[in-house]
Amino acid sequence: xxxxxxxxxxxxxxxxxPFSRVIKFSEFDFSKKKQIKLNLNKRELNLLERFLEVRxxxxxxCIINIFQLGTDFExxxxxxxxxxxxxxxxxxxIKYKVYVPFKxxxxxxxxxxxxxxxxxxxxxxxxxxxxxxxxxxxxISEELYLAIPKYPKKEGVKLEQIYSNEEDTELNPxxxxxxxxx
Numbered sequence: 001x002x003x004x005x006x007x008x009x010x011x012x013x014x015x016x017x018p019f020s021r022v023i024k025f026s027e028f029d030f031s032k033k034k035q036i037k038l039n040l041n042k043r044e045l046n047l048l049e050r051f052l053e054v055r056x057x058x059x060x061x062c063i064i065n066i067f068q069l070g071t072d073f074e075x076x077x078x079x080x081x082x083x084x085x086x087x088x089x090x091x092x093x094i095k096y097k098v099y100v101p102f103k104x105x106x107x108x109x110x111x112x113x114x115x116x117x118x119x120x121x122x123x124x125x126x127x128x129x130x131x132x133x134x135x136x137x138x139x140i141s142e143e144l145y146l147a148i149p150k151y152p153k154k155e156g157v158k159l160e161q162i163y164s165n166e167e168d169t170e171l172n173p174x175x176x177x178x179x180x181x182x
Contacts, residue, residue, distance in 0.1 A: 017135060017138040017140075018047035018050070018137070018141055020135055020137040021038060021135065021136040022134070023066070023133065023134050023136060024132060024133050025073065025133070034065065034066040035066075036063070036064045036065075036136070037063050038064060038136065038140070045057050048060075048141070051141060052141075052144055054084065054085055054096075055083070055086055056083060056084045057081060057083045058082040059080070061078075061080045062078070064136060071108060072105060072107045072108070072130065073130065074103065074104070074105055075104045075134070075139065076101075076102065076103040076104070077101070078101050079102070079140060079143060080097070080098065081097075081098045081144065082098075083148075085148070085149070087153055087154040088153055089154070089157050089159055090154055090157045094152055094154050098144065098147050098148060100147045102143045104128055104139060106129070106130040106134065108129070
């Protein structure tokens with residue numbers, strides 16, 4: 001997952017999800033509603049923390065429902081997570097709650113995909129190609145990655161509180177030139 005070198009020792013490359021839950025549609029019995037409660041072990045939580053670039057994950061809950069819609073499938077669910085982020089200004093820890101409802105349609109018919117995007121109720125719905133297997137870890141990781149702010153800021157913290165303007169004026173040699181204007 002992570003390719004390290006001296007320039008990007010903490011960068012994450014999206015080559016595979018931090019955890020994997022592969023579903024083979026040919027082996028599933030879709031005669032009734034399928035609900036999956038996803039639990040992650042300690043190693044998977046650590047990989048997810050690194051992938052999302054968060055300080056720590058306190059709680060993680062995910063429930064996924066899979067429906068067969070004729071020849072197509074629908075995957076929907078809810079992800080909730082409590083984590084700690086680092087404030088970009090003060091570097092303090094921030095408790096952050098994430099709640100992400102998601103819905104994906106898996107379709108083998110590309111013409112149907114275009115029609116489905118036009119409908120108002122499907123605007124917030126992703127349409128993916130239907131393949132033999134689908135990795136739920138990939139879907140969940142993508143949804144969480146998009147939901148977590150890249151530059152978290154603690155409420156009430158301003159940049160002026162951290163840096164004093166007095167120090168800046170002493171280090172600015174052009175301020176002396178400003179006074180020499182006629």
